[in-house]
Amino acid sequence: MSTKYELIDAEKAHHAVVDMCAWLRVSRSGFYERRSRPLSATAERRERLKPMTEAVFAANHDTYGYRRVHAVLARSAEDASPELVRQLMRELGLEPVQPRHPQTAPITFTVSRPQRPTAHRLHRTVSLRPGRAYTRHRRAGAERRLGYPPRRPPQQRRRDPGSGRG
Known part of the structure; x- marks a missing residue:
């Protein structure tokens, strides 16, 4: 139901709210009541965890994935599941960058004579x-x-x- 209300809120500049509510089969009173409703406890918690997740990610040079970010948050006594941290990182667009090792010189092998076949x-x-x-x-x-x-x-x-x- 909330996605329908979000769609109406996003498109209200182009269409009448009354028409969109009829098209999506939701009540106008439900739409206006939802707009004035305060954030739920879950939404507040997610909003509180977003800056913490960003801070941990940035402090570790954008290399930590959701598992490591979750471990850091758990050590700081924040109650968040790994799945919640993964969802928050996806919403924030945080994608870890894996460190690259410096390229070493290629190893070359020279064979002086052809090898004889072995038993295997x-x-x-x-x-x-x-x-x-x-x-x-x-x-x-x-x-x-x-x-x-x-x-x-x-x-x-x-x-x-x-x-x-x-």
Whole structure:
């Protein structure tokens, strides 16, 4: 409802208040009553926090974002949520500027001879079934299982002659 009243207040120089109230389906008495109403407690608090937010922002060379501004206000015993500080900074047009580090000289690398391929370049893992992975050697085309112990023939249990079991 307040946005409708704000629109009427902004456009009253171009159109009649009676017509705009009819177009927006609000009462004239509500419009005039709202104009004479004092600020709410929330609006007063926001107006009180705006200069504090600007002061903290300016004191830190325009680099603090809403989280740091909120931390400074919280340390000074001001009760404001991070979201409120973010909204106030947006309304005031305060956008932090990140400090830039000086440019260093570019690092150049020279290679005296071409590098030989290493083992991690020669192999790739191929998943054929869930839970099993195979490695293919690029040069030889050989396959080797990964993730499982090597296959061994089953061992026969040796019986202890002194255990009494036949």
